[in-house]
Amino acid sequence: MFPRLVTRVVPRFFGPNVSGLRVALSARQLLVARTFLTTAQVSEPAAKRGSTKSKSAKSKTTPKKKAAAKKSTATKKKPAKAGRPKKDDSNDPEARFKNGLKAVKVKKSELPPVKPTTAYSLFLREQYKEIGQTGTFGEKSTEIAARWKQLSEAEKQRYFEQAESLKEAFAKTQEEWYKNTDPRILRAINVKRRAENKPLIHMPTHLRNKRPLSSYMRYMLEVRDSVELDPSLSTKEALNKRAAQIGKMWHELPAQEKQRYTDQYHKELEEYKAAKSEQA
DNA sequence: GTCTGGCCTATATCGCGCAA
DNA sequence: TTGCGCGATATAGGCCAGAC
Numbered sequence: 527m528f529p530r531l532v533t534r535v536v537p538r539f540f541g542p543n544v545s546g547l548r549v550a551l552s553a554r555q556l557l558v559a560r561t562f563l564t565t566a567q568v569s570e571p572a573a574k575r576g577s578t579k580s581k582s583a584k585s586k587t588t589p590k591k592k593a594a595a596k597k598s599t600a601t602k603k604k605p606a607k608a609g610r611p612k613k614d615d616s617n618d619p620e621a622r623f624k625n626g627l628k629a630v631k632v633k634k635s636e637l638p639p640v641k642p643t644t645a646y647s648l649f650l651r652e653q654y655k656e657i658g659q660t661g662t663f664g665e666k667s668t669e670i671a672a673r674w675k676q677l678s679e680a681e682k683q684r685y686f687e688q689a690e691s692l693k694e695a696f697a698k699t700q701e702e703w704y705k706n707t708d709p710r711i712l713r714a715i716n717v718k719r720r721a722e723n724k725p726l727i728h729m730p731t732h733l734r735n736k737r738p739l740s741s742y743m744r745y746m747l748e749v750r751d752s753v754e755l756d757p758s759l760s761t762k763e764a765l766n767k768r769a770a771q772i773g774k775m776w777h778e779l780p781a782q783e784k785q786r787y788t789d790q791y792h793k794e795l796e797e798y799k800a801a802k803s804e805q806a
Numbered sequence: 807g808t809c810t811g812g813c814c815t816a817t818a819t820c821g822c823g824c825a826a
Numbered sequence: 827t828t829g830c831g832c833g834a835t836a837t838a839g840g841c842c843a844g845a846c
């Protein structure tokens with residue numbers, strides 16, 4: 527699961543390419559995005575919270591924790607010697623991967639963008655502010671869900687539009703991320719996620735460098751629309767019947783005709799291989 | 807950073823057949 | 827794995843405050 531706090535969202539969403547995102551977003555979208563980011567900034571009160579927290583934390587600190595704290599200060603790292611570049615400052619990006627993916631430390635700014643807020647979530651955030659401190663989380667959630675149900679479609683529209691804008695911006699950011707991120711970073715992230723038993727991150731299918739369609743697949747795409755689905759059958763049965771029918775047509779296709787599809791496949795396969803070796 | 811409760815939404819996956 | 831369709835189902839992730 528991705529972290530939720532915006533302190534994590536901001537660098538991931540805007541970090542790598544702020545100007546690019548500005549271009550991508552219309553002024554309104556940007557406003558929406560900013561509202562999303564700043565309102566969700568739990569860290570705004572966090573400074574405040576941090577101070578009160580540290581106060582209470584201080585008084586509640588157990589001896590064990592105190593000892594640990596002491597230890598942590600005792601083992602505080604000495605400042606790096608002047609003139610010696612830090613590991614991350616290395617000009618050689620390959621150095622990061624020399625000890626294997628497991629050893630790669632992925633920076634926050636390198637993590638993939640988080641999914642955009644949904645319409646309901648936008649409403650939820652707005653309502654939580656309105657409700658304020660009264661009631662438990664559960665009570666608030668129930669209340670807000672009831673309010674959401676009472677909204678007319680027209681009233682909901684505003685939230686859906688906002689969510690749509692965020693979704694579009696996210697799609698662009700995500701595409702940029704996959705384009706600009708070293709594939710080894712993604713693998714390193716997944717190595718960590720696998721170890722934590724978390725689901726892996728996959729490049730969305732529409733962004734993948736897909737293998738070209740096989741000769742048969744290409745043929746099927748061409749003729750599919752000309753083979754009608756049997757309306758007397760269920761969707762599944764009709765689709766299966768059509769697939770079987772197209773398979774039969776392929777077998778009956780003259781060799782010369784088949785060759786046309788095969789040639790196209792081999793041509794695209796070469797291009798695919800070339801692109802893949804370029805990526806590697 | 808994670809967890810808490812309750813809810814909604816978006817997305818992914820599955821099954822089916824076919825050939826390479 | 828690639829494409830298609832599409833309903834059913836599963837899952838992730840979003841919001842909120844604050845303790846740990």
